[in-house]
Amino acid sequence: MFHLLKKLKLSPSFVLIILLYAVAGNLALLPLILAALLVHESAHIAVIRLCGLKILRIEANVLGFIIYTNAALSSYLKDTLTALSGPAASILAAYAASWLANRGYFSDHLFAFSGLSLLYGFFNLLPCLPLDGGRAFYALSHIFLPPDAARITAVLFHYAAAAIVISCGIFVLIHTKYNLSLLLIGVWLVTYSLP
Numbered sequence: 285m286f287h288l289l290k291k292l293k294l295s296p297s298f299v300l301i302i303l304l305y306a307v308a309g310n311l312a313l314l315p316l317i318l319a320a321l322l323v324h325e326s327a328h329i330a331v332i333r334l335c336g337l338k339i340l341r342i343e344a345n346v347l348g349f350i351i352y353t354n355a356a357l358s359s360y361l362k363d364t365l366t367a368l369s370g371p372a373a374s375i376l377a378a379y380a381a382s383w384l385a386n387r388g389y390f391s392d393h394l395f396a397f398s399g400l401s402l403l404y405g406f407f408n409l410l411p412c413l414p415l416d417g418g419r420a421f422y423a424l425s426h427i428f429l430p431p432d433a434a435r436i437t438a439v440l441f442h443y444a445a446a447a448i449v450i451s452c453g454i455f456v457l458i459h460t461k462y463n464l465s466l467l468l469i470g471v472w473l474v475t476y477s478l479p
Contacts (some may be wrong), residue, residue: 312404327373374405
């Protein structure tokens with residue numbers, strides 16, 4: 285697993301998020317966030333290896349990690365399984381942490397971890413690239429549609445989901461008068477270059 289660190293690239297946005305947490309004094313939450321990310325990404329890595337794919341590089345950005353593989357040599361079904369493994373692991377980890385917390389084991393930390401894992405798992409199911417849901421939708425659409433129609437369908441779903449995130453971000457901003465986070469994520473999704 286440590287050999288994967290050689291393939292890790294930290295984007296400036298990832299470093300900025302870590303620094304913002306440090307400046308805001310939210311470092312207590314950071315280990316739980318990183319643990320939720322580790323569970324999610326470990327599932328991807330496990331399925332990538334089970335599918336016989338090779339990890340080319342890993343990029344940490346503002347929304348988490350993107351694992352680049354030799355998936356072009358793979359099937360759309362393997363791409364789908366790889367993409368959905370992370371959200372599935374996040375949702376299962378959230379359930380397990382909540383189950384343990386309800387029985388009194390490290391309840392505050394496990395409930396926080398459960399919430400973070402659940403949020404990360406479901407957020408990643410949005411049909412936007414480079415999120416897992418977008419990757420799965422893109423691969424599945426290629427199974428059922430001709431290539432041009434599949435790409436157009438994936439792009440339309442990407443922008444529709446990004447527009448919903450932006451709308452929700454505007455709603456949150458109006459009601460909180462300061463929280464730009466969801467709006468910025470929506471803008472990032474819209475500006476992400478599609479294949």
